[in-house]
Amino acid sequence: MQVSRTLLSLLVFTPTILTHVSSLIRIYLLIFISFLYIYIDMVADIIGAMWFIYRFIAKTLYGEDEDEDDPPKNNCVEEPKLLGLHPNTSEKVSLF
Secondary structure, eight states: OHHHHHHHHHHHHHHHHHHHHHHHHHHHHHHHHHHHHHHHHHHHHHHHHHHHHHHHHHHHHHSSOSOOOSOOOOOOOOOOEEEEEOTTTOOEEEEO
């Protein structure tokens, strides 16, 4: 008789227990994701700081940035190509 009451009570309260367990799992998952986000943010800050330290040491040792992102500038300027004359005003029409 005692065993059947225990089984019956488990069957009756199982959905309630599962609801509480799933709520706890959601809470723990949210806490875990929050800590993971904070950890990733800290690691990104450390990597950024290390990059700036590396750049400072490289500039100090070698004097210049070897890693220029700017493409070489072309200083020669080509003359515009003459297409012809405007029929009404006789002005030169050029292609730049």
